[in-house]
Amino acid sequence: MAACGGGGGGGEGGGEESITLSYAFFAPIASFPGVQMEEWAERMDECTDGQVEVEFFPGGSLLGSGDIYDGVSEGVVDIGMDSPAYDVGRFPLSSAVSLPVGFTNAEVASKTFLDLLTEYEPAEFDGYEIVTAFTTEPAYLQTQQPITSRSDLSGRELRAAGAGVPALQALGASPVGMPMPNVAESLQTGVITGYMSSREVLQDFGLAEQVSYVTDYPFGISNSFVAVMDEGRFAELPEDVQQCIQDLRPEMAEFASQYHDQDNVQPALEWAASEHGVETVELEPGEQEAFDETLSQLVDTWVDEVGGDFDPQEVLDRVEELRDQYSAEN
Structure with a gap:
């Protein structure tokens, strides 16, 4: 080269x-x-x-x-x-x-x-x-069985990476680490019953053939x-x-x-629904607030425990300020 x-x-x-x-x-x-x-x-x-x-x-x-x-x-x-x-x-x-x-x-x-x-x-x-x-966009649960509550997640083995791992653990699931190219085979063999990722993978990796549901709850970015x-x-x-x-x-x-x-993302969702019948499901009443509360605790833990030569709270405040600024513009 x-x-x-x-x-x-x-x-x-x-x-x-x-x-x-x-x-x-x-x-x-x-x-x-x-x-x-x-x-x-x-x-x-x-x-x-x-x-x-x-x-x-x-x-x-x-x-x-x-x-x-x-x-x-x-x-x-x-x-x-x-x-x-x-x-x-x-x-x-x-x-x-x-x-x-x-x-x-x-x-x-x-x-x-x-x-x-x-x-x-x-x-x-x-x-x-x-x-x-x-x-990417935020991560969403994409699963073989519908996930609409914390009880649905209990003990369920789902692929996750990065910040998705502690999020699933906190909600009672059993996250499994693996590269995204291995997910399709792991779904076929029953090693996992779903995964957490941005939704373009439904089409890009052909995963709409292996899952049937997307839970309409955005986690952190995938x-x-x-x-x-x-x-x-x-x-x-x-x-x-x-x-x-x-x-x-x-x-x-x-x-x-x-x-x-x-x-x-949008074409992948439309393709998954029309070609494979993938459904988007909502959380049950009260579950969104419970999910929000659990994940907010992860943010607090990050502030308390993250290493580095910077002030974590200052960085978090700046992230939220920029998020609000660009959300308003967008």
């Missing part, structure tokens, strides 16, 4: 040699973060007048989830996109956006997340230039994504290319989240 075809220059500006940037991600290119990758490459091509070409390594073909950021630091790849939501210990400030604090869509959560990273410049991303950051470059590698790029990358950072957060909300 040639990271740069003579297009260095230590940031001193505008050489005309072509530059090839390798870009790794752990999920398929057809996933909505993969669509974002392709759109970013097109916009970089336009912004740099064709000077930058992007070489994709999706689907874990070069680096798997959890290895991507280290691969960027080690020069295995120029740009890497991974999910901080999978590793709260390594990304404590990023985990704030995964808390059940009332995000209703990906656009509001994504804009909040990017602002949070830009304002606080957390130590968890020291040594990296953030290319962009965005999130997943977050941050694409990064090594700071040293970024500094080698011509200044005009650096500027394009920085200018595209908020554009791509908005593009990815709007695509997810409008062109990814």
Whole structure:
């Protein structure tokens, strides 16, 4: 992988040699973060007048989830996109956006997340230039039997990840950790009877064939994504290319989240209902308040226990302030 075809220059500006940037991600290119990758490459091509070409390594073909950021630091790849939501210990400030604090869509959560990273410049991303950051919509229960109360959840084995694990535990379920590509087989074999995730997976992973119900209760956001470059590698790029990358950072957060909300989730729900009869069910009377109370305690626990070089309550207050601001605009 040639990271740069003579297009260095230590940031001193505008050489005309072509530059090839390798870009790794752990999920398929057809996933909505993969669509974002392709759109970013097109916009970089336009912004740099064709000077930058992007070489994709999706689907874990070069680096798997959890290895991507280290691969960027080690020069295995120029740009890497991974999910901080999978590793709260390594990304404590990023985990704030995964808390059940009332995000209703990906656009509001994504804009909040990017602002949070830009304002606080957390130590968890020291040594990296953030290319962009965005999130999914909230996570929902998607199950083989309807879940309309806490009693329905009692002891039930459901796939979850990140902040979804303590949420399910607090509500009485038995969360099971596994990669999303393993969920379909685990549903077929009875290892699990459902999962917690954003709802595009009904179509993207074909899971509407294995589940019959979606519980209409949003938890915290299902997943977050941050694409990064090594700071040293970024500094080698011509200044005009650096500027394009920085200018595209908020554009791509908005593009990815709007695509997810409008062109990814809604069509998946309609397809799941029309092709496989998947039903959306409501919580029983009084259960929403009970769910809300249980999850609010998880937020309090995060404030008390999260590690990092920041004030957790201050960060949480800022998350809620940005959520309200972008919700009003949205």
